[in-house]
Amino acid sequence: MAEIDILAQQLRSALGDGAVISDWQRRRTYECDGLAQYKVTPALVVVAENAEQIAETVRACDQASVPFVARGSGTGLSGGALPHADGVLIVTSKLRRIHEIDWVNLRAVVEPGVINLDVTKAATPYGYYYAPDPSSQQVCSLGGNVAENSGGAHCLKYGFTTNHITGIELITPRGEKVQLGGKAPDVPGYDLLGVVVGSEGTLGIATEITLRLTRSPETVRTLLAGFSSTDDAGAAVSAIIGAGVIPAAIEMMDALAIEAAEAAVHCGYPAGAQAVLVVELDGPAIEVAHAVDEVQRHCREHGSEEIRIAKDDGERALIWRGRKSAFAAVGRISPDYIVQDGVIPRTALPEVLQRIRDLAQAHGVRVANVFHAGDGNLHPLVLFDDAIEGQAERAEQLSGEIVTLCIEFGGSITGEHGVGADKVKYMQLMFTDDDLDTMQLVRCAFDPDGLSNPGKVFPTPRMCGEAPRRHRVALDSQKTDLTGRP
Amino acid sequence: MMVPGQRDQPIPSFGDRATEVRNAVLADAVAGVAPRWVATPHSTKEVASVLKAANEQGLAVVARGTARRLSWGQPPNRVDIVLDTTSLSGVIEHVAGDLVVAVGAGTRLDELQSVLARAGQRLALDGEHGDSTIGGLIANAVSGPSRLLYGTLRDLLIGVTFVRGDGVIAKAGGKVVKNVAGYDIGKLLHGSWGTLAVITEAILRLHPVPPAQRWVTIQVDDPSRTGELVQRVLHSQLVPTAIELDRTPSGSSLLTVMLEGIEAGVRTRADSVSILLGNGAVSSESQPDMWGKPPAAAGDYLLRLTTEVAALPLLLDAVTEASGATGLPMHIRGSVGVGSMLASLPSDASSDKIGAFLDTLRRKSNRWGGTVVVLDAPLPVVRSIDTWGPVQALDLMRSVKVGFDPARVLSPGRFVGGI
Structure with a gap:
């Protein structure tokens, strides 16, 4: 029996038949997140009902050295929740309970599948709201927001997800449950919470989130x-x-x-x-x-x-x-488009927009610009028609050149969509090998076997030194499964 | 105290000749532990040379800015080199239009603020920290009253360059505020007490200096009344910059609310705060004397008490109880609007009494959901008390430490769990 089948059997008996999906057609519905040009059918899907089931699944993956990827609502725009072909996709969207609107402490405690806007809806009667508001806030999950450190239109004044999360319960990639932070500030020790938020699911899975509520103005x-x-x-x-x-x-x-x-x-x-x-x-x-x-x-x-x-x-x-x-809306004026997400210093805005216009002209591709001007966070929409030969390639190239432009002006390759699978290739433009290696030292502390969302964020996985390890799965087994057959 | 040694030996050079190295003197001792040398690097590269040499030669290093908090924490297990960061100073780049500054970690806060003030800007960190270095403030996670509105350096640090304990230079974040590329290592270094890396440059988010400020103060001695007034202001729509409490050992308490904005707005909002606080509230254009100052005198115990904001009265009652049981008077001062305060106990308190005080508070601390940490304590008592109390996820922290500083070169023994 293949390893994944053994794992499936084990998870079925532990979690019940309903939570585990092996059927290829059903697995295939999870093949991509909000960035549909990347598709990978996961080897197994677990739709968890609660935190314990997530912990159980992660422990089983750790035992079997099988990679896993967490997925909330699947609205991410960098392929952060792109499944692993040999791994388990752990879906958190059924964990939708808002445990507490603790407005007297300016906090709420929620499960990771809770929809961003639902926190605000629950807090509004008390005169509070949850400040980070990604454009997808009607459908995106808080667990995904925590993973991606999501932004939104109002971060100019109010900051990002990381400024509004005060605690999480985390299932580490070894399957241990740890609490990082809580309702009170200034927890002694390293600020692990600060690194986990925005780590794109590579340091574990949040199963409970304590967030800050903001008084309605x-x-x-x-x-x-x-x-x-x-x-x-x-x-x-x-x-x-x-x-x-x-x-x-x-x-x-x-x-x-x-x-x-x-x-x-x-x-x-x-x-x-x-x-x-x-x-x-x-x-x-x-x-x-x-x-x-x-x-x-x-x-x-x-x-x-x-x-x-x-x-x-x-x-x-x-x-x-x-x-x-x-x-x-750009779907109305163009059959296909790429949403880019880059950041430049605000003062460079006029110059960068001119350069984007020049590039667009040179490639013969149209670009619509929508952006958070206050933070210099650009969202150029590169328009193309896939039916016209060569257009998709030209659009892809232009989109990449815009990212390079952001680096040239001292900005970032991503302001809020994350690195995910999509921007791994640009990380070395922004960071040295030592920078990336340093980040991966944290990864090694949490996930020595590299099982939690492998292939995301980092272009080259780091070997984790002396950490105890059983037989490893290849970290580069991220296959793009476009053939349509398992 | 140990006597600094090796005076008759030649002064070594640590990889880079440009780095000044001198023999340590008595005043260079770190929490009573005498170093052998003081090295003063002028660049990130020179810092890396010192740390690489320390790794090769098995030497322990403590980074020091202006030494404002060098006594904090447990004494280091050993110190060979004090790494003086004050030559890593100066504003590297201030782009006023982007509200961003890049600064050497050895720059003093007052120097930075005076440069920024020329552009009508500031780093939103208030309090008596002018003579502290930026690197030290980040490493010790120091905050001021205005953290209620602006957050702490955790929220203001957007990019950082550092040298890991193993001598490798790295950076994280960048020059733009909005940036989610890679792990946010800046947050990891914030409050790491110099045990993971030596911070050499910081990029910080700035705010405009507001046209007007006002402070509204009221005397309020009863803990539950104090809690009620904090709640009133906190849940108002008046957007206070800070809500601070100054509570003397006798229980006499001043609650102060700070407001910032345009002149007319601040005046109106201060009037509204006065109404919320009730009879006896006084509005002023100047800050109270105690504003942003630590409650401790030199040599006192300095603690940090945290709480869920609404549970403040429970914490205050427990402090009164612990004081009654041990006879130790505690002075509390800090950000009750966010639930993080500093507190002092007298320098002559015995280790038994301190231990009993900490036990009493920590046993009940789940009632207010906070922690009790001893930041600074007199020698040699500090060695016999549990300064940190319970720490979450200590195993993960140890693993992070091993990754960044495998030879335990940086400030060994100062941090949680003996890190």
Whole structure:
């Protein structure tokens, strides 16, 4: 009997038949996450009901030296939850209990399958919300957010997932359950929690998450400003930040992105604008009123002829709908597209946008730009038609060149989507071998056999020195299974 | 105290001749342990040379900035070289438009702040830390009152260059605030007390200096009343920058709320805070004397007490009880809005009494969900007390230490579990 079949049998008897999926057709439904160009059918799928089942599965994988990959809602955009062909995919989406909305302590305790927005929904009656808001917040899971250190539109002011997680219960890759952090701050010892958040599932699986709740602001004002160029809009962003205003969010869209959003959701953005800024300000009413004036002034000074301020929640939602639907909306103007995620210093924005335009022209490929302008986090959407020969390759190449451009300007290869499987190849542009080796020393401490989500984040796996080890599985057995047959 | 030795031996060079090395003197002792030499490297590379040499020769190294907290923790098992980081100083790059600064780890906080102030910016770390180095503040996870709104250096450190205990130079993070490429090693080094690596450069996120600040203070002695007032402000929409408590051993307590923003806004919000706090609240444009200062005098025991914010009264009651049982007066000062405070006990307290005090608090600490850590304690008592208390996931921490510093070169014995 093959090793995986033995493991399947063992897990069935431990977890019950329903939790373990061996059937190829059913396994195949998990072949990719939100980044559909990578597909690998997992050897086995476990749909866990609770933390103990996850621990049990991880222990069994450790015993058998079989790799495993955790998956929440499968909305990740870097292939972080791409299955391993010889491994077990552990699905956490049934762990959906919100254990506690402990608003007096500004904390909530949740299971990893809980949907991001559901925390906010549960906390809203008490006047609280969960600040990190990735665009996929209606469907993405907190476990996935923790793994990827997800961002969102409001991280300019409020930070990322890592700034809002105060504790986790972790199943280590050896199958041990450990608590890192909790509701109180400043836990003695190394800040392992700080490394686990954003480690993309390579240091274990979070089975319980303690997160910070944020008090709902007294006032939220959202404004939309149209500009005749992205340069003008970019200059306005710099002026706003330079004036000491920290908006909750500053988002920019260029003409092509506006066109797509209009076609998809009729958001009513200023006609003829070559760029729009969505600026949101929140906080005490008196502070916000002042900041709104400042923002308007800077937008006008940089050539904005049309500024709209949302009068009510409905108008505010409409402004955001245009922005939040932008990724999907480009489907209206292009049959295929690549979503890129890179970061540049905010001050380099005009220059980098010009360089992207030049590159796009050289490749004969269109690029729609949607981004978190306040943080310099670009999301160029590279448009192509797979039916036209050579276009996909050109788009792929352009997308890669944009990443290189971000490095050239001192930025990052990823601001919020993660490295996953997709950006492993760029890690060496940003980090030296010693940098990567240092990160993997932490990996070795948690996962000496390299079983937890192998092939992600790091271009070359590190051997873990003296750590006790049974027979190893090859770490490079990440196969791309495109043939359609098991 | 041991006497620094090897005076008659030639002073070695540690790989790089540019690194100044001198014989140690009495004042270089680290928590009573005398080093042999003090090395002052001027670059990350020179730090690496010193650490490589230390690995080859089996020498122990303690990194030192301005030595503000060099006595913290258990005394090191051994020290051969004090690695003075103060020549790794200066602002490397301040891009005001990006609200980001790169700085040498040996730079003093006050020097950094004065450079940033010229651009109307600051590192959002307040408190009496001006003469501390950035590297030291990160290594010891030092925070100030404004952590309620801005977080700690954990949240402000976006990139770091360091030399691992085994002498390898590495970096993590970068120059942009939003960045999820690779592990966040900066967070691992934050609060690692110099036991994993020597930090040589830090890239920090900045904030604009607000136009106005105000402090609203009220005298409130009853623990449950204190807890109630903290909760009122915390759950308001007034966005306080800080909520601090200063509670003397007699139980006399001042609760202070700090507000920042535009002049008119701060005034209005301070009035609202005053109403929340009730009769006796006083609003002022200047900060209270105790603001951001540690409660301990030189030589006192310095502790950190943490709690879930809503459980503060339980902690305060337990402190009163422990003080009653042991006769040791405790002064508490710190960020009750986040649940992390410093506390002091008198320098002449015996190890038995300190032990009893710690036991009393730690036995009940699950009631408020916090920890009790002794940061600094007089010699030689410190050796006989459990300074850290229970520590989560110690095995994983040990494994991380082995990876970064396999020869236990860096500050051996100072950290949790004898790391």
